Amino acid sequence: MTNIDQREGFIWINGKFVKWQEAKIHVLTHGLHFGSSVFEGERSYNGKVFKMREHHERLFESAEILDLTPQYTIEEINDIVMETLAQNNLTNAYIRPLIWRGSENLSVFSRDSSINVMVAAWEWKSYFGEDLLKEGVSLCWADWRRPDPRTAPTSAKASGLYMIGTISKNKARDKGFDDVIMTDYRGYIAESSGSNIFFVINDEIHTPAPHAFLNGITRQTIIEISKQKGYKVYSRDILPEELRDFDEVFLTGTAAEVVPVGKIENQVFEIGYITKELRKAYLELVNA
Numbered sequence: 001m002t003n004i005d006q007r008e009g010f011i012w013i014n015g016k017f018v019k020w021q022e023a024k025i026h027v028l029t030h031g032l033h034f035g036s037s038v039f040e041g042e043r044s045y046n047g048k049v050f051k052m053r054e055h056h057e058r059l060f061e062s063a064e065i066l067d068l069t070p071q072y073t074i075e076e077i078n079d080i081v082m083e084t085l086a087q088n089n090l091t092n093a094y095i096r097p098l099i100w101r102g103s104e105n106l107s108v109f110s111r112d113s114s115i116n117v118m119v120a121a122w123e124w125k126s127y128f129g130e131d132l133l134k135e136g137v138s139l140c141w142a143d144w145r146r147p148d149p150r151t152a153p154t155s156a157k158a159s160g161l162y163m164i165g166t167i168s169k170n171k172a173r174d175k176g177f178d179d180v181i182m183t184d185y186r187g188y189i190a191e192s193s194g195s196n197i198f199f200v201i202n203d204e205i206h207t208p209a210p211h212a213f214l215n216g217i218t219r220q221t222i223i224e225i226s227k228q229k230g231y232k233v234y235s236r237d238i239l240p241e242e243l244r245d246f247d248e249v250f251l252t253g254t255a256a257e258v259v260p261v262g263k264i265e266n267q268v269f270e271i272g273y274i275t276k277e278l279r280k281a282y283l284e285l286v287n288a
């Protein structure tokens with residue numbers, strides 16, 4: 001597999017397209033040292049970006065929280081994303097806009113460093129791989145918890161928050177699992193490392209209330225679809241002990257889409273009809 005920085009194509013950076021392999025930054029970049037960066041993850045299907053405005057609204061909200069508001073409007077970012085797809089001849093793609101502080105000054109006070117924007121896009125079929133879609137992914141409990149919203153800006157899609165997911169997922173892979181299930185700082189179930197989580201019990205759908213983690217755009221879409229199909233949906237605090245009663249588990253996220261969970265630690269879950277039905281409905285919606 002080609003390293004991601006060795007691909008062919010063009011990345012939009014601060015107003016112009018740069019050859020993919022030449023899209024570089026300085027090692028003293030503020031965003032790299034102090035985590036002053038926020039990003040989005042979007043997908044285009046048949047040339048149309050699913051919920052693009054919602055993604056860019058969240059990008060700007062994240063940027064505002066981290067004091068990173070860029071010199072562009074949401075409409076301009078919408079256009080840049082579409083141009084990036086066109087430049088790279090992509091119709092079905094994963095899209096990554098990023099806003100970060102530059103390398104002019106390396107101080108905790110960040111305002112002397114520039115605010116930079118980039119948009120990259122590439123083909124990325126399946127987050128977990130096609131086989132895992134059939135058998136379901138396996139999760140183990142993470143050692144790390146999602147932080148208190150008073151401790152970290154948990155509603156922002158901030159790069160720094162991914163440190164928790166990364167170290168947790170790496171450890172899960174060492175133990176032979178595909179990903180993690182994380183609790184929040186209070187001990188309630190939160191989400192996975194890069195996706196939200198849903199549970200099915202007695203034909204009803206339960207999902208953790210987004211108290212200390214991202215209220216995913218896919219999560220919100222799945223809640224809407226489920227309600228339209230007549231399912232009762234509960235967004236609430238869920239304790240780890242409740243897992244033993246659940247019939248089905250699935251993950252949602254822009255990259256992951258809707259992915260069944262086959263196992264959590266040593267508890268096995270069937271890939272049930274509600275998971276299959278919602279996955280199908282989601283894929284129909286995004287491809288419409």
Ligand SMILES: Cc1ncc(COP(=O)(O)O)c(C=O)c1O
Binds near residue numbers: 191195196215217
């Ligand atoms: C930590 C985390 N939680 C949840 C999500 C799901 O969010 P969305 O459905 O908006 O992609 C993502 C992916 O963006 C994520 O990285």
